[in-house]
Each structure stands twice: as structure tokens, then as C-alpha cells.
Amino acid sequence: MSLEQFKNRNVGSQPYVALDVGKPPQGGWCQFKQVVKRTFKGELFVGLWVTMKAMGKALFANDMHTVKYPFEKLPISPRYRAIHDMLRLLESGSYRCIGCGLCEKICISNCIAMDTRYDENQRKEVSEYTINFGRCIFCGYCAEVCPELAIVHGPRYENASEQRAGFSLFDDMLTPIDKLNLQQEYDGFGAISPNADENIKKTPLAY
Amino acid sequence: MEVVHLLPEITWVGVMIKAILILAIISALAGFGTFIERKVLAFMQRRLGPMHVGPYGLLQIAADGIKLFTKEDIIPQNANKLIFMIAPLITAATAFIALGAVPVFPDFTVPSWIPIIGDTFVPSIASDLNVGVLFVLGMMASGLYGPLLAGMSQANKWGIIGAARTAVQFLSYEVITALSILAPVMLIGSLSFVDINNYQSEGIGSWMIWQQPVAFVLFLIAGFAETNRTPFDLLEHEAEVVSGYATEYSGMRWGMFFIGEYANMITISVIASVLFLGGYDAEGAFGWLFIMLKIAFFFFFMLWVRASWPHIRPDQLMWFCWKVLMPIAIINILITSLVILL
Numbered sequence: 025m026s027l028e029q030f031k032n033r034n035v036g037s038q039p040y041v042a043l044d045v046g047k048p049p050q051g052g053w054c055q056f057k058q059v060v061k062r063t064f065k066g067e068l069f070v071g072l073w074v075t076m077k078a079m080g081k082a083l084f085a086n087d088m089h090t091v092k093y094p095f096e097k098l099p100i101s102p103r104y105r106a107i108h109d110m111l112r113l114l115e116s117g118s119y120r121c122i123g124c125g126l127c128e129k130i131c132i133s134n135c136i137a138m139d140t141r142y143d144e145n146q147r148k149e150v151s152e153y154t155i156n157f158g159r160c161i162f163c164g165y166c167a168e169v170c171p172e173l174a175i176v177h178g179p180r181y182e183n184a185s186e187q188r189a190g191f192s193l194f195d196d197m198l199t200p201i202d203k204l205n206l207q208q209e210y211d212g213f214g215a216i217s218p219n220a221d222e223n224i225k226k227t228p229l230a231y
Numbered sequence: 232m233e234v235v236h237l238l239p240e241i242t243w244v245g246v247m248i249k250a251i252l253i254l255a256i257i258s259a260l261a262g263f264g265t266f267i268e269r270k271v272l273a274f275m276q277r278r279l280g281p282m283h284v285g286p287y288g289l290l291q292i293a294a295d296g297i298k299l300f301t302k303e304d305i306i307p308q309n310a311n312k313l314i315f316m317i318a319p320l321i322t323a324a325t326a327f328i329a330l331g332a333v334p335v336f337p338d339f340t341v342p343s344w345i346p347i348i349g350d351t352f353v354p355s356i357a358s359d360l361n362v363g364v365l366f367v368l369g370m371m372a373s374g375l376y377g378p379l380l381a382g383m384s385q386a387n388k389w390g391i392i393g394a395a396r397t398a399v400q401f402l403s404y405e406v407i408t409a410l411s412i413l414a415p416v417m418l419i420g421s422l423s424f425v426d427i428n429n430y431q432s433e434g435i436g437s438w439m440i441w442q443q444p445v446a447f448v449l450f451l452i453a454g455f456a457e458t459n460r461t462p463f464d465l466l467e468h469e470a471e472v473v474s475g476y477a478t479e480y481s482g483m484r485w486g487m488f489f490i491g492e493y494a495n496m497i498t499i500s501v502i503a504s505v506l507f508l509g510g511y512d513a514e515g516a517f518g519w520l521f522i523m524l525k526i527a528f529f530f531f532f533m534l535w536v537r538a539s540w541p542h543i544r545p546d547q548l549m550w551f552c553w554k555v556l557m558p559i560a561i562i563n564i565l566i567t568s569l570v571i572l573l
Contacts, residue, residue, distance in 0.1 A: 071539040090279040
């Protein structure tokens with residue numbers, strides 16, 4: 025959908041229908057007429073037909089809405105902020121984190137704890153890195169502030185646990201080295217979902 | 232052996248066997264009815280319904296049954312304990328007693344190759360009363376004492392509202408039931424289900440629904456009210472009165488209310504089939520199959536309606552029954568009696 029089309033809010037051509045509810049009946053005779061009209065109009069059978077059609081479609085056209093959740097999952101939005109992932113550099117395979125500590129500083133729920141040291145090449149390496157997911161509010165500041173796109177939000181949203189405090193270590197969140205070719209870049213907070221065009225429905229502005 | 236060969240309805244052995252059969256089959260069917268209801272409603276809402284216990288969720292009934300039987304039987308502190316305990320029994324018992332007087336298949340003789348009970352003549356009905364219709368309707372009506380007493384005895388405000396609504400609903404629909412059945416009974420001239428069935432034994436053209444379409448519709452509407460099915464499920468509507476009369480019930484006592492409700496649905500389906508849709512064909516070989524299909528259709532219709540139509544308020548029910556249905560029923564009776572007279 026181009027910007028031109030998107031800005032066109034002339035909804036006259038859209039399939040909106042003004043509901044014609046008519047006037048309420050005045051007086052006893054009009055009420056009686058309305059009752060008789062509604063009784064013999066067969067509206068009830070329209071309702072029966074709708075459900076029967078839905079049942080036929082569900083059974084024979086495979087039009088079921090049920091998602092058998094643990095076995096099948098719906099795709100999530102690229103903006104979704106779930107459990108964090110630590111990404112690696114694709115070329116060298118070493119982790120992207122430079123140990124700057126910005127994520128720890130910006131974390132508003134104080135759930136990130138990290139410690140760094142210089143390794144033998146005088147390069148900063150992460151010696152301790154934990155995120156307490158019992159405290160984390162998944163605001164996404166850490167991913168937003170990271171200069172190296174090292175800490176991002178991954179797609180794992182099933183984070184029920186037996187304990188309130190659930191610490192996740194750096195190595196647990198780091199992309200496994202043998203799965204480096206499967207590493208997904210986080211699209212970020214402004215990302216639109218792949219099917220955004222289908223989901224847009226223009227609404228009238230003139231209320 | 233001698234007792235067995237006297238099995239016709241007059242012997243106590245025959246009546247007892249039939250009573251046990253009714254109890255066993257109908258309570259199993261009532262359990263199966265809950266499964267069918269959940270499945271049909273699910274399909275109509277494009278869901279799958281129970282799927283995980285057994286193939287297509289068929290064993291869900293067993294799981295539910297185990298749950299109901301093993302749950303703790305809780306009686307609230309300030310409840311009237313005796314009445315609280317016997318109220319579900321009233322609902323379940325009257326539902327099964329009502330089923331004792333409705334016919335579900337034609338008379339038959341057990342084939343002679345079956346040992347012991349071979350050659351035994353089995354009449355179609357546990358007890359062919361000459362006032363069968365009256366008895367069944369009376370039994371189903373007295374079944375409403377179950378919700379009424381349950382709601383009043385449980386010291387719960389939702390229960391009280393449920394009980395009040397029971398009384399309201401009872402006063403409204405019972406008139407319609409009686410008046411709608413009166414017209415076909417006047418035409419037939421008998422209250423016995425067997426007579427009613429035989430009156431319509433000449434094929435589809437002789438079915439009562441063609442002579443009394445208005446009475447059929449009225450009876451069906453009143454039947455929905457009688458079984459607390461959806462357009463008229465005021466007694467226990469979750470969105471309004473939590474669970475109405477059943478709020479404080481749990482475990483098997485709650486289960487008995489529902490066995491009673493499903494047994495009543497079956498009874499209403501049988502009455503509608505026998506009274507208006509020709510019942511079983513006493514002569515044909517497949518009469519039992521046809522009446523099963525008719526009963527199944529009415530049962531399905533109740534679930535279908537529940538998926539389709541919204542339910543109405545108590546005042547709307549009273550307005551509808553007293554101001555719309557009762558005049559129609561009386562006009563129907565007047566026209567019927569004029570036709571009979573002329």
C-alpha cells in the first residue's frame with residue numbers, strides 16, 4: 025500500500041454500511057405490528073442458518089479457529105519483546121557484547137548485573153552477565169541502548185517458572201556457535217509485522 | 232423360567248428390568264449428551280471441542296464422571312442441610328420417572344434363538360398409562376421443585392435469585408405446555424402415548440404437525456423453557472446470576488442436576504416426536520430407527536438453538552408467555568374445537 029493510498033481517508037468508497045435501525049414504534053398498535061412483523065419475518069431462522077453454515081465450514085472446509093497451542097503456535101510480531109538473546113558476529117563467531125555496561129545502567133528495574141575484565145589482548149570481555157527475569161519488565165531499553173546490537177529480544181515468550189527469581193546467564197542467552205547461521209537479527213521497535221498491509225483497515229475520521 | 236416367560240408389562244420382573252434399563256441407558260445417554268453438546272457448540276463456533284481424552288475426546292465423559300464422583304461433597308454452613316441434599320435427587324428422580332411413561336420403540340418379540348428370554352413379548356413402554364401425557368408433564372413440572380428448593384436452601388443470594396426465577400419461569404411456561412398439548416389431545420381423544428402414536432400411523436401425511444403446526448411450535452417453545460435450555464435458561468445463566476440455583480453445588484449433587492436436565496431434554500424430544508412427528512411406526516420394520524432419528528434431531532435442535540440465539544430476560548419471558556403465547560394457544564384451541572364441532 026503506497027503512502028498516497030494510505031493517506032486517502034475518503035471512506036465513502038469503503039464497504040461501511042450505516043445501520044438503519046428506524047424509529048421506535050409509537051403507540052400500542054405500532055408495537056403490535058412490530059411484534060407481528062418480527063414474529064413472521066423468520067429472523068430466528070437466519071440465526072440458525074448462520075450457525076449451521078459455520079458448522080459446515082468448520083467440519084468440511086477446515087475453517088477452524090482453534091490453535092492447539094503447545095503443538096502449534098501463532099507467529100509473533102517482530103516487535104515482540106520476549107526473553108533476551110545475545111547475538112554473535114557473523115564473521116568471527118565471537119560475541120558482539122563489548123562490555124560497555126549501558127544496558128546495566130539503563131535498566132529501570134535493575135535486573136541486569138554484569139562484570140567485565142580485560143583479557144590478554146586488552147580487549148574487554150564479559151566475565152559475569154545475568155538478567156533476573158523475575159524483575160525484568162521487558163521494557164526493551166537494554167536492546168534499544170545497545171550500540172552493537174548485541175542484546176536483543178528473542179521470540180521465546182514461554183517464561184513461566186517455579187520461582188520468582190529466574191536468573192539467566194550470558195552463555196544461556198548467547199546464540200550457540202553451531203547455530204550461528206540460523207541467527208536472526210532483531211528488527212527493532214519500529215518494525216512492522218510482515219503482513220501489516222493486510223491488517224490495515226481505514227476507519228473514518230469524521231466522527 | 233416361569234417368571235421370565237410372563238415378562239409382559241404386568242409382571243414385576245419385566246417392569247423392574249425396564250426401570251433398570253431406563254436408568255442405565257438414559258444416564259449414560261445424558262453423559263454422552265454433554266459430550267455431544269460440547270462438540271456441536273464447538274463446531275458451530277469453529278472450535279474443536281474436547282480433543283485430548285481418548286479419540287476425538289470421546290473419553291472426556293469418563294474423565295468428567297471420575298471428577299464428579301470423587302469431588303468433595305460440600306454443604307455450605309448456613310444451608311438447610313436436608314433440603315440442600317435432597318434437591319438434586321428430586322430433579323434427577325423426576326426426570327427418570329417421567330421417562331418411565333414415554334414410548335421409545337414399537338412392541339417387539341425377543342427372537343426365539345436367544346436363550347432364556349427368547350419368545351418374550353416386550354411392550355414398547357415401561358408403563359402404558361391411560362393418562363401418559365398428563366403423567367409425564369406432571370412429573371417434569373414437579374422436577375422444577377429441585378431448582379426451587381436448591382436455590383432457597385443454600386443460603387446464597389445467587390441461589391435465591393435462581394429460585395425466584397424458577398418460580399417465574401414455571402408459572403409462565405407451564406400454561407403454554409398444557410394449552411398447546413390440549414389441542415392435539417382433543418383431536419386424538421386420548422392421553423395415552425400409544426393411542427397418540429397409533430393415531431398417526433398412516434405415514435407422514437397423518438402426522439399431527441400438519442394438523443396442529445401452531446401447537447407444535449408452542450410446545451417446542453414451552454419445552455425449551457421446561458428444560459432450561461438457552462433462550463430461557465434464566466435459572467442458571469452465568470453472566471447474570473453466577474450459576475443460579477446451582478451456585479453452591481459441587482461434585483455429584485451438581486452432576487445430578489445435569490443428568491436430570493439432559494434426561495428432561497430427551498423426554499421433551501420423545502414427547503415432541505411421538506405427539507407431533509408420528510412417533511414410531513408400529514407396523515414397519517424400522518420404526519425404532521425412525522423415532523431414534525426424530526429424537527436425535529430434537530436433541531440436536533436444542534444444541535443448535537443454544538449456539539444461535541441469545542437468551543431473554545425474565546420479564547421478557549413472562550411477557551412472551553402470558554401476552555403472546557397464551558392468546559395464540561387459546562385461539563388455537565378455539566379453532567380446533569370449532570373444527571371438531573362442525
